[in-house]
Amino acid sequence: MSVAGIVGIAVPASGGGDEFVAPGPGNFDLPAVFSIGSIDVTKPMLQLVLAAGLVFAFLFFAARKRAMVPGRLQFAGEEAYSAVRNGMGRDIIGSHDFKPYIPYLITIFFFVLTNNLFSSIPFIQFPTFSRASMAYALAGISWLVYNSIGVRKHGLIGYLKLQCVPAGITGPMLLLLVPLEFLSNLLIRPVTLALRLFCNMFAGHLLLILFSTGGLYMLQNGTPFVQGAGIVAWILAIAISFLELLVQFLQAYVFTLLNAMYIQGALADEH
Amino acid sequence: MLSYLISLSETATEAATGAVVETEEHSPLMVEWVEVAIALIVFGILFFAIKKFVVPNFEKTFEERTTAIEGGLQAAESKQAEADAKLAELEGQLADARHEAARIREEAREQGAQIISELREQAQTEAARIVEHGKAQIEAERQQAVTSLRAEVGTLATTLAGRIVGESLDDDDRSSRVVDRFLAELEGAN
Numbered sequence: 001m002s003v004a005g006i007v008g009i010a011v012p013a014s015g016g017g018d019e020f021v022a023p024g025p026g027n028f029d030l031p032a033v034f035s036i037g038s039i040d041v042t043k044p045m046l047q048l049v050l051a052a053g054l055v056f057a058f059l060f061f062a063a064r065k066r067a068m069v070p071g072r073l074q075f076a077g078e079e080a081y082s083a084v085r086n087g088m089g090r091d092i093i094g095s096h097d098f099k100p101y102i103p104y105l106i107t108i109f110f111f112v113l114t115n116n117l118f119s120s121i122p123f124i125q126f127p128t129f130s131r132a133s134m135a136y137a138l139a140g141i142s143w144l145v146y147n148s149i150g151v152r153k154h155g156l157i158g159y160l161k162l163q164c165v166p167a168g169i170t171g172p173m174l175l176l177l178v179p180l181e182f183l184s185n186l187l188i189r190p191v192t193l194a195l196r197l198f199c200n201m202f203a204g205h206l207l208l209i210l211f212s213t214g215g216l217y218m219l220q221n222g223t224p225f226v227q228g229a230g231i232v233a234w235i236l237a238i239a240i241s242f243l244e245l246l247v248q249f250l251q252a253y254v255f256t257l258l259n260a261m262y263i264q265g266a267l268a269d270e271h
Numbered sequence: 272m273l274s275y276l277i278s279l280s281e282t283a284t285e286a287a288t289g290a291v292v293e294t295e296e297h298s299p300l301m302v303e304w305v306e307v308a309i310a311l312i313v314f315g316i317l318f319f320a321i322k323k324f325v326v327p328n329f330e331k332t333f334e335e336r337t338t339a340i341e342g343g344l345q346a347a348e349s350k351q352a353e354a355d356a357k358l359a360e361l362e363g364q365l366a367d368a369r370h371e372a373a374r375i376r377e378e379a380r381e382q383g384a385q386i387i388s389e390l391r392e393q394a395q396t397e398a399a400r401i402v403e404h405g406k407a408q409i410e411a412e413r414q415q416a417v418t419s420l421r422a423e424v425g426t427l428a429t430t431l432a433g434r435i436v437g438e439s440l441d442d443d444d445r446s447s448r449v450v451d452r453f454l455a456e457l458e459g460a461n
Binding site: 025039040049052056060063064066077081085099103104106130131132136137138181198202267 | 297302304306309310313314317320324326335336
């Protein structure tokens with residue numbers, strides 16, 4: 001059993017002394033699984049749907065029983081739900097007005113987490129958000145959500161003032177700070193949200209491909225010394241897999257946390 | 272902004288593509304509108320499903336649990352108060368019962384004393400009656416003895432006197448008159 005098999009990607013170098021082909025962005029352009037009309041349905045698209053189904057099934061069945069003394073499933077669901085609800089919703093947005101945003105934060109966290117974890121689940125082994133467009137979509141939603149919350153609460157002018165004019169600053173400093181604040185609070189945020197998620201997933205997966213295919217190539221084509229290095233590469237690939245698990249969770253956490261903070265910022269009365 | 276970033280990275284990857292074989296490569300940052308659309312749709316559906324079917328259930332469960340715990344505490348408090356009242360009532364009843372018992376005991380003792388004194392009185396009367404009766408009987412017997420003695424003593428005395436005098440004093444009438452006279456004198460001397 002090869003690590004490449006475990007990591008689950010096609011090995012570009014088919015052994016036998018060929019030139020080693022380093023993995024690249026091309027590894028993320030998966031072929032269509034099937035096509036509907038002119039739309040090619042690819043694996044990450046199916047993963048999105050699968051993740052949504054899994055998340056909903058888990059939460060729905062955990063929430064449905066509504067027992068006062070919860071069983072195992074309900075307990076697990078309540079713990080996970082409460083962690084997001086209290087840890088990110090209540091503690092950041094504030095206990096006064098976090099309630100309407102619970103469904104949004106819950107959806108974001110579990111959806112991103114599940115899609116990230118797909119990267120480490122056997123036979124799936126592909127991070128959905130290594131497709132940048134999907135990360136763009138979520139970041140776009142986040143941008144719309146926090147800005148519309150702010151505009152609805154403060155009005156367009158009030159909201160722009162809230163986001164762009166730092167409190168306690170007067171005079172010519174405003175000329176410098178207002179454009180900067182505008183840029184960072186209203187334009188850069190969605191970009192960083194999307195890129196942070198995408199880059200972490202992309203890079204982690206690339207690293208795993210590199211270590212596993214490189215290790216295989218060294219084992220097949222190297223001198224005994226190089227073969228030893230190949231084994232080390234595989235051991236590292238396993239270690240990196242565990243590191244990736246942490247990154248996958250962290251990225252889901254950070255994405256949700258930032259959403260909560262942006263919402264809090266849009267609701268705030270002052271900076 | 273985004274498109275600027277994308278075009279930037281495209282030029283960067285184009286420069287690097289030389290090493291990355293002949294498969295046609297897009298920048299990984301390029302926007303694939305189909306993927307954006309699918310992500311939006313799936314996320315939207317998941318969001319509304321969670322909002323409608325998951326969050327209300329969890330929130331209701333939490334609320335119910337809170338009220339259940341609070342209600343439980345309240346119920347326990349009222350139960351406690353009830354138990355306290357019951358205890359006080361029972362203690363009152365116990366005190367009453369003790370009082371009652373003491374009263375009954377006191378009464379019984381009085382009654383006992385009364386009964387004893389009555390019995391004693393009765394016994395004394397009875398004793399007195401028996402003594403009286405005995406005295407009367409003795410008196411009667413004495414009387415009888417006196418009567419019979421009188422007769423017998425007369426007879427004996429006349430017989431004795433006759434023997435001493437030597438004459439018959441068989442004349443009953445006379446002798447009995449003498450005896451009677453003698454006895455009357457004796458009684459008179461008494």
